[in-house]
Amino acid sequence: MKLTTEGLKTALLNTADQIEKQKDELTDLDREIGDGDHGINMSRGFTAVKKELEDKDSFADLGELSKLVGMTLIKTVGGASGPLFGTVFVKFATKWNGKSSVEGDVLYDGFKEAADGVAARGKSKAGQKTMLDVFEPFTEALKSDEPLETVIENALAYTKELKAEKGRASYFGDASKGLQDPGALSSSILLRQIAEVLNG
Numbered sequence: 445m446k447l448t449t450e451g452l453k454t455a456l457l458n459t460a461d462q463i464e465k466q467k468d469e470l471t472d473l474d475r476e477i478g479d480g481d482h483g484i485n486m487s488r489g490f491t492a493v494k495k496e497l498e499d500k501d502s503f504a505d506l507g508e509l510s511k512l513v514g515m516t517l518i519k520t521v522g523g524a525s526g527p528l529f530g531t532v533f534v535k536f537a538t539k540w541n542g543k544s545s546v547e548g549d550v551l552y553d554g555f556k557e558a559a560d561g562v563a564a565r566g567k568s569k570a571g572q573k574t575m576l577d578v579f580e581p582f583t584e585a586l587k588s589d590e591p592l593e594t595v596i597e598n599a600l601a602y603t604k605e606l607k608a609e610k611g612r613a614s615y616f617g618d619a620s621k622g623l624q625d626p627g628a629l630s631s632s633i634l635l636r637q638i639a640e641v642l643n644g
């Protein structure tokens with residue numbers, strides 16, 4: 445498994461297209477346990493990312509690409525999720541600066557830094573029914589032989605049954621059990637696209 449600058453760029457463009465396709469689904473989920481804007485927020489963010497990527501011929505390395513994506517998401521997504529998704533890419537940049545291809549421990553370190561960064565920023569941890577419940581198992585799976593697709597699917601199924609303890613969904617208490625967390629679903633969209641380029 446290897447992530448190159450071109451690979452990450454491809455994954456991001458595919459994520460933007462997939463977010464557009466699932467925009468209404470994301471918003472509907474957020475209507476049930478939030479304020480009904482997650483699809484709109486993510487669509488706004490990834491449309492901006494796509495434009496930035498298409499406007500620029502090439503990126504020096506994974507650090508430069510990740511930093512631009514992180515800053516763009518922070519500026520455009522809004523809500524609770526904007527700074528959190530932005531943090532993922534800003535943290536990638538701190539580990540992958542100057543590198544145009546990462547694998548093994550360096551690949552893992554970027555994801556670990558990102559997951560820890562989201563936890564710190566959101567004052568959250570795995571098990572609270574948020575995007576972290578997909579990011580953390582994905583990160584740990586980079587060290588195992590388990591197919592990433594399966595890990596993402598299992599993480600989503602597990603997250604769905606949890607009781608929300610962070611963000612707006614936490615106001616729904618026990619009623620949140622059995623409903624999918626919108627941020628977990630959007631994270632799975634991004635991570636599926638990354639898994640696809642990692643698997644080559």
Ligand code: ADP
Pocket residue numbers: 474478479481482485486522523524525526528562565566567568573574575576610611612613625626627628
């Ligand atoms: P808002 O709740 O401000 O409207 P969004 O609807 O865009 O923002 O994003 C909601 C998603 O953000 C949730 O589904 C959850 O996955 C994620 N989220 C919210 N708060 C936190 C937190 N403290 N830690 C981790 N993730 C969080």
Ligand code: MG
Pocket residue numbers: 474478479480481482523612
């Ligand atoms: Mg919302």
Ligand code: MG
Pocket residue numbers: 479481523524
């Ligand atoms: Mg909102």
